[in-house]
Amino acid sequence: MKRKSLFFAMLAVAGMGPAVRADYVTTFSVPPYVLDESVVGIDGWENRFPAKDDKAAYAARVVALRWNDYKPGLMLRGGSLKRTNFGAKVGDKQKVTVQLAVNFAEGRSGKALRVIFWPATFGEIFFDQGPGGGLGYQGDGTGTKGQGTIVVPKEVIRVNSFYTFTVLLDYSQQTYDITVTGVKKDGAPFRYSAAGVAFEPSKSKAAKIDSLLIVGTGYLGALSVESLAPIPAKTLP
């Protein structure tokens, strides 16, 4: 976190401010999203695989979430979605925000929900229902295919309650900061953060988010990818 503070301090000295530009933002609440309708075919969402049965029609739908004061959310029932085109990134930093909730899906013993940003700069955000599992993220900069970092253990998770993952990507440094907030099963607030985590190694240095895959069962309340670009202060409104 120190590094980020230093970054903003330097901007201030240089007479520049950090600007946020929404490359893609949704809360699944406004058109073209339609309540009780599938997201497939709208706003860039596609089935990752061809639909096999009638369940595909309702695998990924916008619903009014009763346990969230009837706010809309993307309800996944074993869906496998893909979205590309996150706009043109500006600058070397991006912020990704994902709000997700889970319950304990029937018959699942491994990763019941995966939110994968491609190329896999910070791996993925997941819910692992296996032994020792929970909510976590994958990328730790080592490139090893481990279990990832469990942030909220299964026994602590409050089902059907949103956890917000905020990831600040620094492409110049090839690192990211991650923060997870929410409420624990017992109602106590939850917060986790890690700073300066290295991107997963790849042949070419990751420079932007190209696509997003969502696989599994759970709920998404909000999703955004935003550029954090240093822009001269005089251009700010």
Next chain:
Amino acid sequence: MKLNPMNMGALIALAAAINGPFAEANSPNPKPDNMPFTIDAKFPGGNIVVDKVAGDTVHLSPDLTGTLQPWFYWYFRVQGAGGRTLTFVFNKNYVGVRGPGVSLDEGLSWNWLGADAVKEGAFSYTFPAGTNAVRFSVGMPYVHANLERFLVKHRGRPDLHIDTLTKTPKGRDVMLLRVGNMKKKAPYAIAVTGRHHCCEMMASYVLEGVLEGALADDAAGRWLREHADFLFVPFMDTDGVEDGNQGKNRAPHDHNRDYIGTPIYREVAALKERLPAWAAGRPLVFLDLHNPALKTDIHEVVHFLEPEARDQAARLDKFTTFLERNQQGPLIYSQQHTMRIGTGYNSPKDGPSSRWAQALPNTILGVTLETPYANASGCEVNMDSAKEFGRDIAVALKDFLRDHSRAVVEKK
């Protein structure tokens, strides 16, 4: 040695005789671990037999009065044990998979103590200092007062009518609730019953959830009240619920085996007369809510019992498709868990209420739902999650009836 749990004066005397706590309490400087404590079941739903008290270890078992075979319902209160750790020992078959339910507020709210706290039917509990009373149960008891607390929020609503089905043998009112537009008949009738087996308290939270869904000021609730009239009988064995009976396998047969021939229970007789008259030939959905056995296998899975009639079985599949598709609660229904007729314990025998309802000429779906006591395919069953499942059922009823009404229109 067994004591009648209704005679708790004797029980307290027993505890005193074995522990000598009263004498200790009267000494100038009583030690916390020697302070007297009492165990009783003198409250609605209470049930316990104290077999033995040895120091800080209490051996207990359920009171099976009136029951044909061993069952596992128990519910007791400990008072005066603040700061002390006691161990309670049951037959291991009488403690569920998440341990006992524990309430620190006289039964208003409950939490599971946890599986780790139980070993071979025994669990220890350290009573918080200053705590006056702690209640323990095999589940999370739900009695008439629970429903009253829910109804307080809705009393006075024009779409809720509180009525009485009949009087119990002990003179209690058997509550009957109607939800819908009282000024006109809706095209569909939905009847929901609970506690034919009075010990099956977790089903009451599901029923409350369905009731809440029927009364909800949301799209599903409004649709349901416009298109369906609801009839709820939350406590078919009201005396058993309040008196803390097992109810399951009650001698000579229990309330849910009384739907054959002339009923021996007046509540059953009253429902058999009232429900068809109320439905008045309208397409009827009948839902009877239960809990299965305490643990293992199918008893830790939410499941419907498939009706024998093929048309109703197909409609159950339709209903559970909607449920599986739209459910938002923590408890997950999976259609593959529907217990098909002729499998498991779902045999085509007469006697259960749902079998009786299925045979009514206007019934489009009559079905029994079994919701586990504590664990549903890995999800915790508790007051909230069971209620949420009831809400999911209400929404699925809306989807099912809307689909049914469209199909009827298309057929015409």
